[in-house]
Amino acid sequence: MKIDPNSPADLSAQIAKAIHDAIMSGALPVDERLPSEAELAEQFAVSRPTVREALKRLAAQSLIRTQRGATGGAFVNRLRFEDAYAQQITTSTLLLSMNDVSFATACEARYALERACAPLSAQRRTPDHLATMRAECFRQSQPGLTDEAFCASDVAFHRALVDGAGNPVLSYQLAGAVEAMQPLMNMITFTARSRERIVALHTDIADAVEAQDGAATAAALTALEAETQMLAQSVFEARAGKTK
Amino acid sequence: MKIDPNSPADLSAQIAKAIHDAIMSGALPVDERLPSEAELAEQFAVSRPTVREALKRLAAQSLIRTQRGATGGAFVNRLRFEDAYAQQITTSTLLLSMNDVSFATACEARYALERACAPLSAQRRTPDHLATMRAECFRQSQPGLTDEAFCASDVAFHRALVDGAGNPVLSYQLAGAVEAMQPLMNMITFTARSRERIVALHTDIADAVEAQDGAATAAALTALEAETQMLAQSVFEARAGKTK
C-alpha cells in the first residue's frame, strides 16, 4: 500500500484510494483495525492532518468507522443495506436534478425496475406485505389527507410491493429509484388532483398481488405508469400555457 | 446553515451534513462557489482543519470539487453518470461481499433488472447495439479465449443490451448490479467450462433483440438465468464434495 511521493498535490486522495483499493480487494477484511493515524502518517510519510482527511473521505463512503479511546481507531466497516440505501437515494436524487433527466425518462426507468419485481413479489409476498399495501390504499382514499401524506403513503405502498419480492438486492436498487422520484412526483400530485384514479390503480395492483398473478401485477403497473405519464404531461402543458 | 455547538464530537460530520443538505435541497446550485475555508471556519466557529475534513467528506461523494489559486475554492459539482457508476459499483460490490448475499439472490436480482430493460431494448436498440452484441457472441465462440477475456466479453454483451434501452437512468442502475456480479460470475466460468451453451443463449438473446421481440428477449434472459443458476449449483456442490 504505497503512494506516489512525486505527486505533490492531493496526497489525501491518494492515501484514501490506496486504502479503498485494499478494502475492495479483500486485503483488509471487515472489522480489521487500521493502523493509528500516527502510524499511517509515518507509513505514508505525511502529516497526521493529511491522513485524517483521507480517513474522512473513507468514512463518508461508509468504508470505515472510527472509535475513540484506548482501543479505538479506524475499522473496516461492514457496509449495511441501510447505509447503502441512503447513498443510493442521494446519488439518484442528484443525478436526476443535475442532469436534465426528463420526467418521462425517470418515470420509465422507475416503472421498468418495479415491473422487474412484480412476478417475484406476487409469488412470495407475505400477508404482511399485502396488509401494508391494503392499508396504504385505504389511507390514500381518505379525503382529509394532505398532499405530503399522500405522497409518503404512495412511497410506502410501492416499497411494500418491492420488499414483497424478498430480495434485499432488488430492494436496495429500487429504493434509490423510487425515493429519488419523490420530489418529481410531488410536483404532479400537488397540482393535478386525481387521487381516485391513482387509488383505483393501486387497488388493482394489490388485487393482482393478492391473487399472486405476476403478469396482472406487471400489467397494472404499466397502467399506473401510463396514468402518471399522462398526468405529468398535462401538468407540464398547463405550465407552458401559463408562462407564455 | 448552522451546527449544534453543544455537540463536542464529530464537528466535521455536522458541517458536512449541513452543506450536504444545502446541496440536496437546491439551495446551493451547481457550480456555486462555497465560501473559502477560512470563511467557513469563521461561520461555523471551528478551525480550518475541521472545515477541511468536512469538505473532503463531500469531495469523496463527488458533491464538490476544489480548485487552487486566487479564484479557486470549493464548487458544487455536477454529479455525472460516470461518477455515479463508479460509486454504484463500489457499493454494490461491497454489499455482496460483506453481507453473505447468496449467489442465487444476487443472480435473481441481476436478471430481474435486466429483464426490465428487455422490452425497451428490443424496441429501441440501434444497429450499433446489435452489432456489439453479435461481435461479443463471436468473440465468445473463439476457442483460444482466456477466462478473463470471456468474462469481460460477457459484461460487454449485457452492457450493450442494457444501453440499447436508451435510458441512462436504467443504465446507471444496471451498471452496479452487472459489474458487482462479475467476481461471482468469474468463480463459475473459471470452474465450469460450458461456454457453448452460454454463447448459444447469448445468440438467442441477440436474435430476439434483432427481431425486436421484447417477450422473446425476456424469455431468453430467463433461460440464461436458469442456466447460470444451474451452473452455480453444480460448482458449489463440487466444492462441498471436495471439502468433506
Place this chain on the structure above:
DNA sequence: CAATTTTCATTTGTCAGACATTTAAAAGTC
C-alpha cells in the same frame, strides 16, 4: 496605446506541535 511581463493577493495543500476528550486496561484500595 497595446502587448507583454512581473508582481501580488487569494486560496487550497501540507506540516508541526499542542491540548482536550474518550475509553479501556492496569494499578491501587477497601
Place this chain on the structure above:
DNA sequence: GACTTTTAAATGTCTGACAAATGAAAATTG
C-alpha cells in the same frame, strides 16, 4: 474479590505557519 483511581493510547480539535497554484492587477516595454 469488588470497587475506585490512575494511566496510557487513540481520536478530535486548535493554532500558526509555510508552500504551491492561479488569476488579476500593476508595471514594463515595444
